[in-house]
Each structure stands twice: as structure tokens, then as C-alpha cells.
Amino acid sequence: MVSQPEPSPSSALTPHRRGLHSASSVVSRPSLSRTKRYNRSYAGGASHVPQNDFPVFAHSGDVEILVRAGSAENRYLLHRHTLTRCSGFFEASTSSEWSKAQPLLAGGNELARIGEESSSALDGGDSDRGAAGVATPGRRWRYELDPGAGDGDIPMLVQKDESRRPDSKPDSKPALASLFGPGPGPDSSSGSKSTSRSKGGGHSHSSSVPSNHVTFARSVANLSLAPTLCQTDQDLLRDYDNLLRIFYNYPPVLDGINVADAYVQCKSLLALADQYDALAVVGPRVDHHLLQFQSRLWKQIAKYPISYLRLGYLSRSKTIFQEALIHVVGQWPAGERSLRAALPDMVLDIIEDKVDELEETVSRVEGRLFRLNLVTARGDRVTPSNGYLDWLVVSLFRQWLADNTTPQPPRDRDGRSHHPSLPPLVPPLTSVGRAYRTLGSGNSGAFLGRDECKKFLKLTPELYSRDSLRRFEKRMDELKAMARDVVRPLLGSALELDLGGSSRSSESIGYLTCTAVGNRDLPWPVDD
Structure with a gap:
């Protein structure tokens, strides 16, 4: 008697597993056939590659936009809902009062493909579904860029009212310049994915090349063929x-x-x-x-x-x-004419208010500077009678301040100055900024240094000596220190140029940058 080898556990369970698998395949075959039916293409047919992303939303787009420039064209198929939320122009032009939208028949458009449903209603379109779930005709808007008739005209999108037959195809010209690749239009989806016929039958199966690779290859090909644009x-x-x-x-x-x-x-x-x-x-x-x-x-x-x-x-x-x-x-009033031509009155009002605030601060500082004085050893204010040399220090300082904060008088064609007139109530900010920055600098030799003091004293020979020059310079340094404290409110800076970089980043700026701008000073509402 020949003994048979015992079957392995796996082989023993194989018939049972096969039976289960066979039964399950019989039960699930109808559902599998339904799920795979729409991915097949028979002889003479073509596989469908859905595209529903920017710039062409083939399934749900209801606003077609054509932007032509020279010999190139960009084509977009977008959503009314998105465009109206972002642009007042599209919100008005697609309204019932201004719209020129054409009916979008379900039978002749990609929206009615088997297994696909129109999502125009979700994206703001006018199409909806009846009780039986059948898509009713929607609306489609079409815009083209109108360059205008004259050279000075600004190109503008205009709405076109040309209707399309249900069996007509959209423009077949690819969008050359879209940075996302041209992408097939709603009608060019067939054939956009390569297919190969199998050996065993008449069915064709999708290629393994991803659709985004095909789109990229087409965009490269289109860019290589794109005409040269100005x-x-x-x-x-x-x-x-x-x-x-x-x-x-x-x-x-x-x-x-x-x-x-x-x-x-x-x-x-x-x-x-x-x-x-x-x-x-x-x-x-x-x-x-x-x-x-x-x-x-x-x-x-x-x-x-x-x-x-x-x-x-x-x-x-x-x-x-x-x-x-x-x-x-x-720098006010520099550039005032350009500002009035480029900005609305609301912004000009803000500028003028800030200029008034700065001029008021400058006036207070200027008044304090001209009232600066030195005192004697007994604490009395210096005068020509109790301290002539010290009084000369104050006189020279005030003369420098007046010369550097007052604009030069106008001159005629011969280069001569006009008759002296009263100085302005508030000197232009551009003329006082550098003077106050000089006063506030820590460099005591930036103005009225040793050479200038020596030259001034020599105008009175009987007063000039080494000791008197030394005293003169010492008293001038005292006056400069007081002036530095007075102008300190004008030397602050609210610029990001100073806050974010080094402290020497705005040294070349001669005007004042101490203007404070808050949320209330902006020409639009800002939440605090």
C-alpha cells in the first residue's frame, strides 16, 4: 500500500479558498463591471481625461476668458462664484442687468458626460437640477480682451454675446502663456492621454504616463513654438x-x-x-x-x-x-504737485495734517533755541555789560541758527537778491531738518568749530588771545549741549530703515523723520 504524502496546510486550504474566491467573484461581478465600464474605450473610441483645475475647469467652469496679446492667447475657464467674490467688475457684469450669458445645453457639453455631474450651481452658476436629477441648461459667460480703438485706450475685458451650438467645439488654439501649462480645453480632453490596444481583445487601456506629465510636455512644446512677443x-x-x-x-x-x-x-x-x-x-x-x-x-x-x-x-x-x-x-513741500496729481484728496489731507503737526513741533523747538542763553558765575543772564565775551558766544550761535533755518532770499536774473522781506512764519521743513540734525549730533565740531570761533574773535583784535579763544570755545560747547537737549524730540525716527537696520542707515537723510503714523492716520479702516 503506497502511502500518500499529507497535504500541507496551505494546499489543504486551497480548494476552500478557491471556492470562496469563486463565489465572491460571482457575486461581485456586476458591481465591478459597473465601476469599470466608464474607464473603458472600445474600438474607435477614446479615453476621457478629466481636467478641473486652474486655469481650465472643464467640469464646473462657467466663465470663459480669452486674453490675447499680439499673436499669443491665454484661455481660462473659471467660475462665476469665485470671480464675483474677488472682483466688483465681474460681480456687476454677470448680474441679471448686464449679463450676456448664453444657455449652456447639457446635451452638448462636457458637463453632461456619463458619470459626471455639473457643479456650476456650487460655483455660482445658474444651472440647477430638476426633481429627476437631470441637469437643466445653465448659463455661460464669455469675455475677450478688447485692446481699444486708439493708442491711449486701456485694454479691457468685454463680454461677448455670441452663442454656441450644442455640437460646436470651443476654440482649439492652446493657451500659450499660462504658467500652469496650457491644459486641454473642455472639448480637447479626449485623446489627451495616450492609449494602447491590448493583444487579447478590442479593449484599450490607459497608458501608465501620468496626465500631468503629458500636460507638462505639451506646455514645453507650446512654449518652444510660441511667437516672440514685445x-x-x-x-x-x-x-x-x-x-x-x-x-x-x-x-x-x-x-x-x-x-x-x-x-x-x-x-x-x-x-x-x-x-x-x-x-x-x-x-x-x-x-x-x-x-x-x-x-x-x-x-x-x-x-x-x-x-x-x-x-x-x-x-x-x-x-x-x-x-x-x-x-x-x-521733505514737504517737495513733490507737492506730483502728489496732488497721483493721490486722492483724502491722502493729501493726511499729509497736510502731519505737516502741520511737525511744523508746530518745530516752532516750539525753534523758540526754545533762540531763547537759549548763558549765565555768569553769579547766575545772572549774560549781557554785553556783565560778560561781553560770553554774550558774543550767544550772538554767534543765534546767527548760525538763523542762517541755517531760513531759506535764501530769491534772486533775479542778474543773480542779485531782492529787497529783504519778512521771513516766513514757519520755515520750510526741508531747510530746517539738516540744521536740527546737526544740532542734535554728538559731534561738537560739526558746526562752529575752533577755526570758525578763531576767525570770529579776530574781528575784534583787542579781544583775541589764546585764553580768550579757549574760554570762547568752552562756552560755545555749553551752548551746544543745551541745544542738543532742546532738539531731541525732533531727532527720533519711526522709519523701518532705522529700526530694522543699523543706526547709521539714514545718516544721509537731511530732513526730519520723527513723524508718528498710527492706525487712525491711514486712509482705510484698520482694526486696532
Whole structure:
């Protein structure tokens, strides 16, 4: 009798497992066939690759935007709900009073593909579903960039009322300049993913190449074939792309190395946002980008305060607006004409209020400086009778102060000065700033030094001697120390240029930078 080897536990359980597997496969076959049916494509068909992300939302987009510049074109298929939340222009133009939207028939659009449902209602569209769950015709808005008729016209998106037949296809031209890749349009999704026919039957299976790789390859191919555009057209495409990027919470593509180039790009983007009533959304992005430059930004603001004051106003950047406002007030009335042409009256009112506050402080300091005096050993105020040499020290100091805080009188064509007139009640801030900074400096030799004192004393030969010169310099140093304490309130600085960098960063600035700007001084409401 031949003994049979005992089956291993695994082989013993194999028939039982196979039976279970066979039974389960029989039970689950209908559900599997239903789930896989829509991923198959038969002979002559094509697989469908869904695309529903920026810049083309093929499933749920209901606002088509075409931006043409030169020979290039950017195409976007976005959501009315998102655009109206970010832009007052789109909110008004898609309203029932102004809208030119066309019916979007469910039978002839990608929204009605088997297994896909329209999400236009979720994104602010006008389509909805009936009781039976059948998609009813929605609305679709179409905008094209109109360059205008004249050279001075500003390009503007205009709404087109041309309707499309249900069986018509959207434009087949790819979006060349979108930084996310062109992406297939709603009608070009078929065939966007490569397929291969299997050997065993007529079914075709999806390729293993990811769809984002295909999109990237197509974008590279399109960029290589893209026509050469002038700088104006490139800037226009970039600005519109950045505007719509920000609407969808994508970071804008702005220069992150050169602060001057970044300013030009941000200024252009803010002008476009102002054109479409979207400053509240775009401004914070611009503010965030520019503040990353830190010290380089503060130096640029010091060079071009008027330009950055307008940029800070449009972007509602508290830091940039404050920094530029301090420079503008310190140099007032320099640039007044440019400011009145570039900024609204509300901002000019803020500037003038701050100028009045600074002039009032300067007047108080100036009055104290002219009342400074020396005293004798007995504690009496020096006069020509009780201390002539000390009185000369005070006279020379006051003469220097008057000369350095009063603007030069106007001259005629021959270079001669006009007849002397009364000095202004408050001298221009630009003329007093450097004088007060000199008074407040710790360098006692910055003004009225030894050589000037010696030259002054020699005007009276009977008073000049080595001892008298030494006494004269000592008394002048006492007067300078008192003046340094008096002008201290004018030497404070609220600039980020000083707070964030070294204390020597604003030494070249001759005007006063002590203006304090709070939340109440901003031309927009700010929560404390």
C-alpha cells in the first residue's frame, strides 16, 4: 500500500479558498463591471481625461476668458462664484442687468458626460437640477480682451454675446502663456492621454504616463513654438495671469530678486486690479511680496517716497504707506504737485495734517533755541555789560541758527537778491531738518568749530588771545549741549530703515523723520 504524502496546510486550504474566491467573484461581478465600464474605450473610441483645475475647469467652469496679446492667447475657464467674490467688475457684469450669458445645453457639453455631474450651481452658476436629477441648461459667460480703438485706450475685458451650438467645439488654439501649462480645453480632453490596444481583445487601456506629465510636455512644446512677443504684450499676459492666479489663491509670479523690477510689476498688477475693482484681494499679495525685501525695500522707499506712497495706498499696505508718508512729510513741500496729481484728496489731507503737526513741533523747538542763553558765575543772564565775551558766544550761535533755518532770499536774473522781506512764519521743513540734525549730533565740531570761533574773535583784535579763544570755545560747547537737549524730540525716527537696520542707515537723510503714523492716520479702516 503506497502511502500518500499529507497535504500541507496551505494546499489543504486551497480548494476552500478557491471556492470562496469563486463565489465572491460571482457575486461581485456586476458591481465591478459597473465601476469599470466608464474607464473603458472600445474600438474607435477614446479615453476621457478629466481636467478641473486652474486655469481650465472643464467640469464646473462657467466663465470663459480669452486674453490675447499680439499673436499669443491665454484661455481660462473659471467660475462665476469665485470671480464675483474677488472682483466688483465681474460681480456687476454677470448680474441679471448686464449679463450676456448664453444657455449652456447639457446635451452638448462636457458637463453632461456619463458619470459626471455639473457643479456650476456650487460655483455660482445658474444651472440647477430638476426633481429627476437631470441637469437643466445653465448659463455661460464669455469675455475677450478688447485692446481699444486708439493708442491711449486701456485694454479691457468685454463680454461677448455670441452663442454656441450644442455640437460646436470651443476654440482649439492652446493657451500659450499660462504658467500652469496650457491644459486641454473642455472639448480637447479626449485623446489627451495616450492609449494602447491590448493583444487579447478590442479593449484599450490607459497608458501608465501620468496626465500631468503629458500636460507638462505639451506646455514645453507650446512654449518652444510660441511667437516672440514685445515686452508690452508679455507684461499684459503676465498681469492678467497673476490677477486670476490671486483670485484662485495661487502665488503671483513676481520678481523676487530685484526690488526695482518687483516694484514695476506690482505697480502694473495693482493698476489692473484697480481697473477690475479687485484691490482688496490683490493688495495683500503685493504687500506680502514686497515686504520680503526688507532693508532693500526701505532704501528704495527713501529714494522714491511718492511712488511708494501711492503703491502703499493702492495695496493697503500699512508698513509701506507709513514708511513713505514719513519721507514725504519730512521733505514737504517737495513733490507737492506730483502728489496732488497721483493721490486722492483724502491722502493729501493726511499729509497736510502731519505737516502741520511737525511744523508746530518745530516752532516750539525753534523758540526754545533762540531763547537759549548763558549765565555768569553769579547766575545772572549774560549781557554785553556783565560778560561781553560770553554774550558774543550767544550772538554767534543765534546767527548760525538763523542762517541755517531760513531759506535764501530769491534772486533775479542778474543773480542779485531782492529787497529783504519778512521771513516766513514757519520755515520750510526741508531747510530746517539738516540744521536740527546737526544740532542734535554728538559731534561738537560739526558746526562752529575752533577755526570758525578763531576767525570770529579776530574781528575784534583787542579781544583775541589764546585764553580768550579757549574760554570762547568752552562756552560755545555749553551752548551746544543745551541745544542738543532742546532738539531731541525732533531727532527720533519711526522709519523701518532705522529700526530694522543699523543706526547709521539714514545718516544721509537731511530732513526730519520723527513723524508718528498710527492706525487712525491711514486712509482705510484698520482694526486696532
